[in-house]
Structure formats: structure tokens, C-alpha cells
Amino acid sequence: AQKVTQAQTEISVVEKEDVTLDCVYETRDTTYYLFWYKQPPSGELVFLIRRNSFDEQNEISGRYSWNFQKSTSSFNFTITASQVVDSAVYFCALSEAPGSQGNLIFGKGTKLSVKP
Amino acid sequence: DAGITQSPRHKVTETGTPVTLRCHQTENHRYMYWYRQDPGHGLRLIHYSYGVKDTDKGEVSDGYSVSRSKTEDFLLTLESATSSQTSVYFCAISALGTDLSNQPQHFGDGTRLSIL
Numbered sequence: 695a696q697k698v699t700q701a702q703t704e705i706s707v708v709e710k711e712d713v714t715l716d717c718v719y720e721t722r723d724t725t726y727y728l729f730w731y732k733q734p735p736s737g738e739l740v741f742l743i744r745r746n747s748f749d750e751q752n753e754i755s756g757r758y759s760w761n762f763q764k765s766t767s768s769f770n771f772t773i774t775a776s777q778v779v780d781s782a783v784y785f786c787a788l789s790e791a792p793g794s795q796g797n798l799i800f801g802k803g804t805k806l807s808v809k810p
Numbered sequence: 811d812a813g814i815t816q817s818p819r820h821k822v823t824e825t826g827t828p829v830t831l832r833c834h835q836t837e838n839h840r841y842m843y844w845y846r847q848d849p850g851h852g853l854r855l856i857h858y859s860y861g862v863k864d865t866d867k868g869e870v871s872d873g874y875s876v877s878r879s880k881t882e883d884f885l886l887t888l889e890s891a892t893s894s895q896t897s898v899y900f901c902a903i904s905a906l907g908t909d910l911s912n913q914p915q916h917f918g919d920g921t922r923l924s925i926l
Contacts, residue, residue: 729914739853739900739917785852796841796906797868798915800852 696721698788700801707776708809715771715804717786723747728762728769729787729798739785745769776808813837816901816918824926829888831921833901835881841904842884843868843915844876846897853900859884891925898922 697720707713719728730742743753745762753760757774773780783805787798813836823829833842841860845853845868855868857876865876873895875887888895902915 731917737898738919741914741916744914796904796915797843797855797858798845798853798902800845800854802850802852 696788696799698786698799698801700786700804702804704805706807710775712774713776715784717769719767719788723790727789730771731785733783778808778810781806781808814903814918816921820922822924823891825892826890829891831886831899833884835903837903839903839905841906843902844886845900848897893925896925
């Protein structure tokens with residue numbers, strides 16, 4: 695069965711600190727996709743990144759970076775030099791091969807609070 | 811922003827009453843999804859649709875039905891609302907393709923439903 699675990703329920707940091715959000719997944723498929731979504735206090739869900747299982751290259755986008763390691767089934771998200779605007783709930787999600795109809799399995803989310 | 815509109819945005823109703831939530835998209839995407847978000851559970855799939863009149867159940871489908879008579883509209887109905895269905899409901903759309911590149915789902919702004 696597919697499963698996504700975000701063990702950190704809440705994290706609190708001070709502005710400019712680096713913070714890593716952990717995501718561990720379980721799947722039997724060899725083809726799958728991993729996602730991160732951000733949910734700010736206003737409530738909408740914002741897509742951040744998609745990564746497929748054949749691409750283990752890490753990705754950097756500004757202050758955001760993602761570390762995908764198939765050996766440990768992890769897809770961790772790091773925010774460098776955090777800012778107050780990064781305060782949000784972050785969700786990691788898994789989707790199996792296209793035959794799965796694209797359904798997303800979400801983790802329970804990590805609430806990040808960045809204090810000034 | 812993806813053209814997804816959920817209505818109503820907020821609703822308060824009583825136990826036992828029928829409730830219908832609407833999701834409207836302007837992207838002409840084939841796939842549409844309904845999720846519910848509850849504290850401590852993340853987002854969980856209720857039902858999804860892969861075309862007009864083509865729908866299937868998700869993880870938490872009991873007590874819910876859906877209909878899709880047009881590409882642009884996906885309706886979620888609670889036939890007889892219960893207090894356990896108090897939640898935030900999100901609609902999502904996806905231009906799921908046939909290659910290995912799984913399109914990310916884009917979400918509506920959510921409907922906050924309270925059942926008293």
C-alpha cells in the first residue's frame with residue numbers, strides 16, 4: 695500500500711534559519727511521482743514541485759531545495775534563510791503510475807512557523 | 811492560476827440535510843478530484859472523475875456521491891449530512907497525460923462546510 699509519512703507535525707524556527715522538512719514514502723511501484731504543496735494561512739494549496747521516480751537529481755529553486763533519495767525512500771524539502779512568509783503547512787504527496795488516475799496520497803503535513 | 815472555482819466557499823447546515831458542493835473548471839481538463847482536509851489527516855481523496863459520467867471512489871467515499879455531466883463541472887453531494895462530514899473540501903483538476911510526465915494537480919480554494 696502507498697503511504698506518505700511526515701513525522702514532523704510542527705516546526706518553529708527564527709527567521710534566517712535553515713529548515714528541513716522530512717518526507718518518507720512507501721510504494722511498491724517502480725514508477726511514481728512525488729510532490730510538495732504549500733498551504734499558507736489563507737488556506738489555498740500551492741504546488742511547489744513534482745519529481746518522478748526516475749529522476750534522482752536534486753533540485754534547487756531560489757531558497758528552496760529538494761533532496762530525493764530512493765535508497766531511503768525520502769524526499770526532503772529544505773528552506774534556506776527562512777522568512778516569515780514561509781510560514782505555512784507543507785504537504786508531501788505521492789502519486790503512482792499514470793494508470794492510477796493521478797490520485798494523490800498525502801502526508802499529514804508539517805506546520806512551519808517562522809518567527810521574526 | 812488554474813481556473814477552478816468552488817461554490818459555495820462556506821456553508822453551515824444541519825445534520826440530515828442534503829448538501830451539494832460544486833467545482834467548476836475552465837481548463838478543459840479530463841481529470842477532477844474531490845478531497846477533504848481534516849486536522850491530523852492531511853488531505854484524503856473522496857471521489858474522482860476521469861471523464862464525463864466516468865467517476866470512481868477514493869479512500870473515504872462513504873456518505874458521498876458525485877456527478878459529472880459536463881467536462882467543466884464536478885458535483886459532490888452529501889445525501890444526508892452528518893457531523894463527521896464537517897471539513898474543508900477541496901476540488902482539484904489535472905491534465906493527466908499518457909507519458910511519464912504526470913501533470914500536477916491544481917486545487918481550488920476550498921469549501922468550509924460545518925454540519926451542526
